[in-house]
Amino acid sequence: MKGRYLAIFLLFAVLYSCRSVPPSYSRAGVYHTVKRHQTLWRICKTYRVDLDEVARVNHVRDPSQIRTGQKIFIPGAKKVLKVDIYIDDIGGRRGRPKDPKKIAWAKGRFIWPVRGKVTQEFGMHGTMKHDGINISAALGTPIKASNSGKVLYSGNEIKGFGNIVIIKHAQGFITVYAHNEINYVAEGEKVGRGQIIGRVGNTGRANGPHLHFEIRMNNRAINPRLLVN
Numbered sequence: 269m270k271g272r273y274l275a276i277f278l279l280f281a282v283l284y285s286c287r288s289v290p291p292s293y294s295r296a297g298v299y300h301t302v303k304r305h306q307t308l309w310r311i312c313k314t315y316r317v318d319l320d321e322v323a324r325v326n327h328v329r330d331p332s333q334i335r336t337g338q339k340i341f342i343p344g345a346k347k348v349l350k351v352d353i354y355i356d357d358i359g360g361r362r363g364r365p366k367d368p369k370k371i372a373w374a375k376g377r378f379i380w381p382v383r384g385k386v387t388q389e390f391g392m393h394g395t396m397k398h399d400g401i402n403i404s405a406a407l408g409t410p411i412k413a414s415n416s417g418k419v420l421y422s423g424n425e426i427k428g429f430g431n432i433v434i435i436k437h438a439q440g441f442i443t444v445y446a447h448n449e450i451n452y453v454a455e456g457e458k459v460g461r462g463q464i465i466g467r468v469g470n471t472g473r474a475n476g477p478h479l480h481f482e483i484r485m486n487n488r489a490i491n492p493r494l495l496v497n
Contacts, residue, residue, distance in 0.1 A: 359487035390491040399489035400482035409468040430471025444482035
């Protein structure tokens with residue numbers, strides 16, 4: 269009788285263990301160490317794995333809340349990959365696109381960060397979309413913050429942009445200043461409207477000294493000409 273009960277107990281133990289352990293744990297994989305500004309969405313896209321599966325395996329309840337230094341198990345991956353950072357990753361979640369007519373109230377809120385000849389406008393150029401305006405200026409020309417805010421990013425890890433500063437403003441706006449010769453502000457620093465935050469350069473993929481300038485609302489690029497006096 270005791271043997272029968274033991275057999276039943278063992279059977280239930282096996283069934284319970286099969287139900288409680290996610291199938292992903294039985295798969296081979298690698299551990300990816302999260303670096304500054306990396307998002308779970310970008311990590312999963314780089315490894316070409318399902319975000320929901322990775323979140324479940326790693327007990328991540330909110331995919332937007334992973335932290336620098338955290339080790340994320342990537343099921344099925346054979347080697348650790350380099351995960352690039354993009355402006356979209358730093359700007360936060362994208363909201364619905366805004367009708368340009370409905371943001372007219374913000375006209376004049378921003379100032380031009382530099383004065384110079386516009387060499388490339390916002391919008392489609394052939395099959396490529398340009399998310400900002402390129403302004404040609406002499407090497408070393410001071411770059412001014414287009415409005416007051418807090419620095420979200422200051423560095424050169426975003427592919428193609430060289431030295432870049434990203435500032436967060438009120439009501440979901442951010443501004444982007446790229447290809448700088450040098451950045452004068454650090455992440456987390458508060459800046460005032462018109463404050464010098466860097467100097468014009470030609471770092472990254474730049475054809476001569478110029479500033480690539482973007483304004484985004486809810487992380488969607490808007491033509492700066494709609495908002496700058």
